[in-house]
Structure formats: structure tokens, C-alpha cells
Amino acid sequence: xxxxxxxxxxxxxxxxxxxxxxxxxxxxxxxxxxxxxxxxxxxxxxxxxxxxxxxxxxxxxxxxxxxxxxxxxxxxxxxxxxxxxxxxxxxxxxxxxxxxxxxxxxxxxxxxxxxxxxxxxxxxxxxxxxxxxxxxxxxxxxxxxxxxxxxxxxxxxxxxxxxxxxxxxxxxxxxxxxxxxxxxxxxxxxxxxxxxxxxxxxxxxxxxxxxxxxxxxxxxxxxxxxxxxxxxxxxxxxxxxxxxxxxxxxxxxxxxxxxxxxxxxxxxx
Ligand SMILES: Nc1ncnc2c1ncn2[C@@H]1O[C@H](COP(=O)(O)OP(=O)(O)OP(=O)(O)O)[C@@H](O)[C@H]1O
Ligand SMILES: [Mg+2]
Numbered sequence: 001x002x003x004x005x006x007x008x009x010x011x012x013x014x015x016x017x018x019x020x021x022x023x024x025x026x027x028x029x030x031x032x033x034x035x036x037x038x039x040x041x042x043x044x045x046x047x048x049x050x051x052x053x054x055x056x057x058x059x060x061x062x063x064x065x066x067x068x069x070x071x072x073x074x075x076x077x078x079x080x081x082x083x084x085x086x087x088x089x090x091x092x093x094x095x096x097x098x099x100x101x102x103x104x105x106x107x108x109x110x111x112x113x114x115x116x117x118x119x120x121x122x123x124x125x126x127x128x129x130x131x132x133x134x135x136x137x138x139x140x141x142x143x144x145x146x147x148x149x150x151x152x153x154x155x156x157x158x159x160x161x162x163x164x165x166x167x168x169x170x171x172x173x174x175x176x177x178x179x180x181x182x183x184x185x186x187x188x189x190x191x192x193x194x195x196x197x198x199x200x201x202x203x204x205x206x207x208x209x210x211x212x213x214x215x216x217x218x219x220x221x222x223x224x225x226x227x228x229x230x231x232x233x234x235x236x237x238x239x240x241x242x243x244x245x246x247x248x249x250x251x252x253x254x255x256x257x258x259x260x261x262x263x264x265x266x267x268x269x
Contacts, residue, residue: 017050018182023173037170040153040173051105063102064105065104066107066108067110072113073119074134076092078095078132079092095130095132101145103147109150124147128140128141129141177219183222186222186226187201197229215260216250218250238268
């Protein structure tokens with residue numbers, strides 16, 4: 001499996017990321033000390049953006065792997081492939097990151113199978129090695145290698161949490177939806193919409209999030225607020241943009257939808 005690769009160009013080119021707290025300095029400290037980092041938080045709250053930003057800032061290449069339950073250890077590590085009649089070994093994204101001293105980002109790591117998490121163990125403790133059984137190699141991680149994983153603790157069932165022996169190998173950072181003023185900053189920057197209209201959308205998002213757990217599985221993400229603001233900035237009427245970007249993506253239940261629309265009326269009149 002190919003992970004997506006982005007080349008680091010330095011802090012000036014880093015994708016926009018507005019910190020909520022000290023996450024950048026904790027990440028940097030982990031990087032300096034070769035410690036792996038686990039990001040926990042709801043969908044669309046900035047985890048992927050944060051990793052992309054930090055990789056650029058630290059001048060590291062980034063290999064991103066979206067984990068799923070079919071992903072095998074070989075997809076991460078590599079396999080023998082037939083090329084022009086010859087069998088050649090091809091590194092997977094994790095092995096490449098280990099060799100090159102890059103950042104390997106495992107998105108939704110709880111979706112990965114057990115054989116995958118086991119592979120991570122020697123890499124995420126003081127050994128910092130990757131055993132490659134097929135080639136009988138024991139790769140030592142190059143300086144600069146860092147393992148980053150993320151997951152959403154919200155919608156996992158009990159079977160899909162990380163084992164303590166895995167999670168206790170990572171420095172962990174919790175991501176939450178940002179406070180109003182910061183979220184306004186993020187959405188305004190991302191969408192180009194004026195602050196007044198962005199503030200109204202962010203207020204609505206706060207009200208919708210308060211319903212999490214009762215009617216909604218997940219609160220509306222910053223990503224969706226950015227979508228709504230982008231549509232409004234393009235000229236779409238606010239109520240249409242809200243329905244398309246902040247209501248329909250949350251539920252299929254007509255009653256719940258009506259309840260959410262009442263909230264829209266309460267905020268926008
Ligand atoms: N702190 C932030 N700084 C800049 N942009 C942000 C921030 N938080 C959220 N965003 C915006 O929200 C969008 C979604 O963020 P991102 O893709 O990083 O979410 P995620 O936490 O990785 O979600 P998922 O768990 O679904 O993968 C980004 O594309 C960006 O526009
Ligand atoms: Mg993500």
C-alpha cells in the first residue's frame with residue numbers, strides 16, 4: 001500500500017494551523033526526544049491539519065496512512081513484488097519513514113488489525129527498531145523518525161479501543177473543538193467569509209454541539225463550519241448553506257433534523 005507523501009519545505013510553507021494550547025510545543029518536545037505521539041479527538045477538529053503543519057515546521061517528510069481493518073502489517077512494512085520477472089523487496093510507508101527519518105502518521109489507528117499494532121511496539125518504546133521478518137532485517141529508526149497516530153474516541157465500540165500496552169507507548173494530546181474566538185479565527189481564515197457571519201455560524205455550531213449524546217452521535221465539526229462558511233462566501237444563502245453543510249451531514253432522522261432547524265431559527269431569527 002502506498003502512503004501519501006508530502007515534502008517538507010519549512011515553516012513558511014506550513015499549512016495554516018491555529019494552536020488551541022501548547023500542543024505545538026509538546027509535539028516538538030516529543031519529536032526532539034524521539035517519542036511517539038497519539039492525537040485523540042472528534043472528527044474534523046484539526047488533527048490531520050496539525051500533523052501536516054508540524055511536519056512542515058520541523059522540516060520532515062510526512063507519510064500518511066489511513067488505517068482500516070484490511071490493512072495488514074505487510075501494507076505498512078513492505079512486501080516482495082514481481083518486477084520484470086524478478087522478485088524485489090518494496091518498502092511500505094512505515095519502513096520508508098523509519099529509513100529516511102520521516103514522520104509516519106497512522107490515521108484512525110484503532111481501525112488497524114492486531115498484527116499491525118504489534119509491529120508498532122518495538123518502534124514505540126526505547127528500542128526504536130522495526131523488525132522486518134521477511135528480509136530478516138532489524139531496522140533502527142533514523143534520526144528524525146517519528147510515529148504519530150490519531151483516533152476518535154467517540155464512536156468506537158468497546159472492541160475498538162487501543163490495548164493499554166499500545167496506548168501507553170505514546171505521549172497523548174487531546175483535541176477538542178476550539179473556543180468561539182479561536183474557531184471564528186480558523187473558519188474566517190479557511191473560508192474568507194467576514195467575521196460577523198462566521199461568528200453566527202460558530203455560535204450555531206456551539207448550540208448544535210450541546211445536543212451531542214442526546215440526539216446526535218457527534219457534534220458538528222469545525223470542518224463542516226468551514227464548509228458552510230465557504231458556501232456562504234461563494235454567495236449561497238445562509239439557510240441553504242447551513243442545511244447542506246451543518247444539518248444534513250449530522251442526521252438522517254427527520255424529527256432530529258426539525259429540532260436542529262429550530263435551533264437555526266433561534267440563532268439566526
Ligand atoms: N486549529 C486549526 N487550525 C486550522 N484549521 C483548522 C483547525 N481546526 C480545524 N481546522 C479546519 O478544519 C478542517 C478539518 O480538520 P482536520 O482534517 O485536521 O480534522 P481531523 O481532526 O483530522 O478529522 P478526522 O478525524 O475526521 O480525520 C481543516 O481542513 C481545517 O480547515
Ligand atoms: Mg484526519
